[in-house]
Amino acid sequence: MEKTKKSYSWKQLLVVSSLIFGMFFGSGNLIFPVHLGQMAGSNWLSAGVGFAISGALFPLLAILAVVVTKSDGLYDLAKPVGKWYAALFLVLVHLTIGPFFGTPRTAATAFEMAAKPFLPEKYTSLGMLLFSAAFFGLAYFLTVHPTRLVKYVGKYLNSIFLVLLAVVFVVALFNPMGALDQTATGAYQSNALTSGVLEGYNTVDAVALLALSVTFVHAVRDLGFKNKQVTELTAKAGTVSVLLEVVIYFGLVLLGAMSLNQMNLSANGGTALSQIVTHYLGRFGTVFLGALVTLGVFTTAMGLVVSFAQDFHKLFPKVSYMTWLRLTTFVSFVVANAGLDNIIQWSLPVLMLLYPLSLALILLSLTAKLFKKNPLVYQVTMLFAAVPAVLDMLASSPAVVSKQALVAQVLSAYHTHLPFADLGLGWVVPTLVGYLASLTFVLLHGTATTVYQSEETPIEE
Incomplete structure (x- = not known):
């Protein structure tokens, strides 16, 4: 009988938790809660609970759906509906959160926050070309060997990201902008909980985690765990990562709600977060926020390209993992430079289709x-x-x-x-x-x- 590990250490649990968190916590998870806090004002608590339901509880259920059914990725999870449906669903999900929308958006968001503020307007297009080439080139280099994903994301990149984010929270905690009694805006005046749930949809994490499941399940196996150990460790690590996410969500919601004492309601969460960080850290805040957002979206990009290549290799085994990896990174690079406005315009309807189907599949799997x-x-x-x-x-x-x-x-x-x-x-x-x-x-x-x-x-x- 093959000998397997009987237990895992707290260090391994934390590293896998950090890996899962780093793969799905991106720019949207940073900016949407801040803007929600501004819109909810004094109703920040009920709005935050609603956001946590769709932005954290649903993703946790997605993780549990994968480990409970012992599925080896999204295709296996959807296969009971029919092989044709599983293949179609996998393709739609990965193309939407991958090279046609989600992955290019990571590079575009990082460029907007980290590089564009320092470039003359006439060099914006060239800057985006060079920045996205370096962004996806590094993502490709670090994911050629997916077994190293735990090391790169779980141990290093996500740890740096969390430290930078903690700096913002600590500074804001000791120097709050004001009270939490500002008037709520629009639907948040009477339907704060429901509005929070709908705002949490924008993170797309429940859909994304179904697709990313193949990557973190394989990562746990690469640590030497098998069968029930994979199920137990992944479930616990997913729970830890989502609990951390909830804490961060409420911290960001509070930042947004308090910011109304010092600034007006912003057009979007990206602007709000930029104004808040600049308020606390001055001109250095622009550089700081750029580094924070870039780390957040880069770990997500790594998870997306790896899961795309792994799942498509499983679906089309005659095409190698490396070929799919090269394809998704190249197409993501092209789309990021072709202008995301039109892609977003046509991708959001697809997300509205995929979210109910994903939640229904989670219910069935559990x-x-x-x-x-x-x-x-x-x-x-x-x-x-x-x-x-x-x-x-x-x-x-x-x-x-x-x-x-x-x-x-x-x-x-x-x-x-x-x-x-x-x-x-x-x-x-x-x-x-x-x-x-x-x-x-x-x-x-x-x-x-x-x-x-x-x-x-x-x-x-």
Whole structure:
């Protein structure tokens, strides 16, 4: 019998926690809570709780869904719905959070915060070209050997990032900008909790962690752990990383809420964070914030390119990991320089489609033992989730799509008659109805339907 480690140290737990945190905590996780704090004002607590639900609890459930089902990545997780669906879902998720949107945005955000403020306007395009080339070149170099990801991200890069962020919090703690009694803005006046939940959607972490799962599961295996040890260590490390994220979220929300005593409501969280850091650290704050954001997004970029290459190599094994790695880093470099405005315009509707499908898949994965991965429950639930998800995608599409006469009529009826649809949560009720109806049918009929069992990850009784 192959000998395996019987336990893991606190140091290993913290390093894996740091790896998971570093891979998914990017620029959006920094700027959205700050802006939420400004908009929520005196309602910062309920808004922060809402943000933590969608920005931290959902990602934690995504991690648990992977380890509970012992899946080797996103494809395995979605495979009970059908192989064609799993392949399509994997491709859509990775292209959206990868080279067509998420990964290029990491370089663009780092350039905006770290390099652009110091360049004459006429050199902006050239500067972006050189900066993104260096950014993705270094990301490629450090991920050629994915087994070293724990070392680079978990031990070094993320540790530096957390130290820099701690400096901001400590300075703000000993020199607060003022009280937390500012008037809330817009929807945060009456629906702070719901608005916080919807704002947390913008982090896209629940979707991203389903895709990144293949990377941190492999990273734990590379430490010498197997089977139940992988499940236990990954689950605990994911919990630690998400708890740390919640602490940081509330710290950023408080920064945003207090900042209203010294400055006006900003247009976005990036501007707000820049103003806050400059308030405390002066001109040095621009350099400091640039370093902070660059480290945050760079570790995310590394996780995204590695998970893309690993998952696509698993789906298309004839194409090597290195080929997929070169492809995703090159395409990300090209897209980052082609202008992200149009990409974002067409990527956000895809995210509105993927988020409900991801949360439905998380629900199914966490409860799979109840129905022994019966494909009927998977397929019915995903079908009931897909219809409103497609409508949410159309509603958030550019006007050339959403304002078409027929589309507009359908969306009007959808928002009027389906609960929570006008809030962008129209998928909740149909998904639960489909899940409970199919689950009840399977439990009542027992073996009347075929039980799905993954070849790679058999169900353990």
